[in-house]
Amino acid sequence: MEEKKKKTQWHNLLLLLLTLNIFTTAGAFDYSDALTKSLLYFESQRSGRLPYNQRVAWRDHSGLTDGLEQGVDLVGGYYDAGDHVKFGLPMAFTVTMLSWSVIEYRQQIAAAGELEHAMEAIKWGTDYFIKAHTSPNVLWAEVGDGDTDHYCWQRPEDMTTSRQAYKIDEKNPGSDLAGESAAALAAAALVFKESNPHYSHLLLHHAQQLFEFGDKYREKYDWSLGVVKSYYASVSGFKDELLWAALWLYKATDNEEYLKYVINKANSFGGIGWAMTEFSWDVKFAGLQLLASKLLLEEKHKKHSHILKLYKSKADYYMCSCLNKNTAAKNVERTPAGLLYVRRWNNMQYVSAASFLLTVYSDFLKTSNGKLSCHGGTVGYEEVLSFAKSQMDYILGANPLNMSYLVGYGPKFPQRVHHRGASVESYRENKGFIGCTQGYDSWYAREEPNPNVLVGALVGGPDCKDNFVDRRDNYMQTEACTYNTAPLVGVFAKFSELEVQENVDQGQNLDLVASY
Numbered sequence: 001m002e003e004k005k006k007k008t009q010w011h012n013l014l015l016l017l018l019t020l021n022i023f024t025t026a027g028a029f030d031y032s033d034a035l036t037k038s039l040l041y042f043e044s045q046r047s048g049r050l051p052y053n054q055r056v057a058w059r060d061h062s063g064l065t066d067g068l069e070q071g072v073d074l075v076g077g078y079y080d081a082g083d084h085v086k087f088g089l090p091m092a093f094t095v096t097m098l099s100w101s102v103i104e105y106r107q108q109i110a111a112a113g114e115l116e117h118a119m120e121a122i123k124w125g126t127d128y129f130i131k132a133h134t135s136p137n138v139l140w141a142e143v144g145d146g147d148t149d150h151y152c153w154q155r156p157e158d159m160t161t162s163r164q165a166y167k168i169d170e171k172n173p174g175s176d177l178a179g180e181s182a183a184a185l186a187a188a189a190l191v192f193k194e195s196n197p198h199y200s201h202l203l204l205h206h207a208q209q210l211f212e213f214g215d216k217y218r219e220k221y222d223w224s225l226g227v228v229k230s231y232y233a234s235v236s237g238f239k240d241e242l243l244w245a246a247l248w249l250y251k252a253t254d255n256e257e258y259l260k261y262v263i264n265k266a267n268s269f270g271g272i273g274w275a276m277t278e279f280s281w282d283v284k285f286a287g288l289q290l291l292a293s294k295l296l297l298e299e300k301h302k303k304h305s306h307i308l309k310l311y312k313s314k315a316d317y318y319m320c321s322c323l324n325k326n327t328a329a330k331n332v333e334r335t336p337a338g339l340l341y342v343r344r345w346n347n348m349q350y351v352s353a354a355s356f357l358l359t360v361y362s363d364f365l366k367t368s369n370g371k372l373s374c375h376g377g378t379v380g381y382e383e384v385l386s387f388a389k390s391q392m393d394y395i396l397g398a399n400p401l402n403m404s405y406l407v408g409y410g411p412k413f414p415q416r417v418h419h420r421g422a423s424v425e426s427y428r429e430n431k432g433f434i435g436c437t438q439g440y441d442s443w444y445a446r447e448e449p450n451p452n453v454l455v456g457a458l459v460g461g462p463d464c465k466d467n468f469v470d471r472r473d474n475y476m477q478t479e480a481c482t483y484n485t486a487p488l489v490g491v492f493a494k495f496s497e498l499e500v501q502e503n504v505d506q507g508q509n510l511d512l513v514a515s516y
């Protein structure tokens with residue numbers, strides 16, 4: 001009898017340990033650590049005069065004469081990827097997504113001790129947008145150009161390439177750029193509303209002017225600015241950005257006029273017409289549709305519920321296609337190991353942006369007590385969230401190569417990121433000038449790992465078969481962009497909160513083990 005009881009006890013303990021083991025493996029990723037690292041990345045991308053509290057120590061001041069030739073102060077902002085062009089459209093989208101992350105997950109970010117850093121990352125962008133918006137209908141759109149920049153491989157601190165600045169204005173308008181910049185500034189105004197009302201008000205003022213400019217002079221910015229064409233052409237046009245900007249402005253001001261814009265132009269601007277399977281720096285429809293869906297939660301929007309529901313049906317479509325629950329042809333492809341796959345070049349940007357929308361959508365379903373109805377079945381909020389988690393876990397190392405595509409996270413991550421500053425020895429250590437082609441000869445072509453770790457960067461990632469080649473010249477896979485990491489800030493924050501809850505549960509289980 002005694003023997004049998006002991007056996008049962010041991011059996012139970014074993015079961016418990018097994019469960020714990022499964023649990024530990026499943027929850028093996030440290031999302032708080034990932035969150036901290038993702039915010040560090042924005043410090044690596046800083047252009048301009050670095051502040052005293054700069055934590056990424058291998059970087060130094062750069063681009064200190066940006067705009068000088070044109071008689072305008074364009075010092076600051078972010079380098080967009082592995083080069084040193086300051087491209088307005090992707091930079092603005094980066095700031096919109098950082099701001100949206102804070103708006104949705106402020107508490108979680110604060111609980112992880114990262115709110116200050118997140119707000120600094122946003123402000124580094126918005127301070128620059130304010131400088132670049134020199135009069136109501138003038139916005140400086142780009143500093144440097146892709147062609148001359150890519151001819152050189154230099155540290156930002158040594159830059160000798162053209163720093164020509166380009167602008168949009170009444171004669172050369174760009175509604176997509178003005179719209180996205182307005183969206184970024186309006187979203188950031190919400191972030192700073194409580195902590196810095198004066199700054200928030202300033203952001204809003206610029207946002208409103210930029211929206212007006214973009215709406216009044218309607219044109220695609222790459223039509224006005226040939227220089228962006230082969231780098232960041234706005235393929236989806238400007239209607240998505242104008243609707244998106246109007247909606248962010250409505251959220252930031254509560255001014256009904258902006259809401260009316262979103263409702264009245266829903267049809268003519270494609271807001272309820274386009275069903276999308278991509279959300280990116282170019283194509284905002286899915287984000288707009290989700291944001292519009294969330295207005296349904298508030299009683300005061302009841303009179304617009306007809307149009308808002310049409311927006312929601314398109315948001316649903318996007319979520320269903322990510323979840324593989326539309327008809328087959330309308331689903332987002334996946335790699336054999338389950339990573340969303342949109343295209344070969346920098347696929348991870350679509351994964352991180354999709355994961356953000358799925359995470360926010362999951363919260364929306366939970367709050368509204370709703371279910372997602374797809375062609376292939378009905379889905380609850382847990383399933384949506386758990387799919388987003390699968391994408392995060394793939395990024396952090398749950399993939400066939402055991403590779404974390406978030407640089408600096410975990411034991412194995414890309415060592416040869418296609419990034420000028422990271423791949424050349426630090427300026428802080430060696431201030432000797434490194435020339436344009438010298439960088440290619442001495443640093444780009446090296447087999448060795450980069451001397452500086454670009455912590456928190458999300459690289460382009462694997463191909464459609466989960467393969468990844470860690471070479472500096474494999475820029476489709478090893479280059480990182482600011483808009484890859486920005487949505488991760490929100491998603492990591494969400495999962496870091498769940499992690500804390502799980503650790504509490506696990507603690508209780510451990511108590512149980514101890515009692516044996």
Ligand SMILES: *[C@@H]1O[C@H](CO)[C@@H](O)[C@H](O)[C@H]1NC(C)=O
Nearest residue numbers: 397398399400401402403412
């Ligand atoms: C990945 O990790 C698993 C489990 O530890 C191991 O079996 C597998 O060989 C690893 N794969 C690679 C490519 O390192």
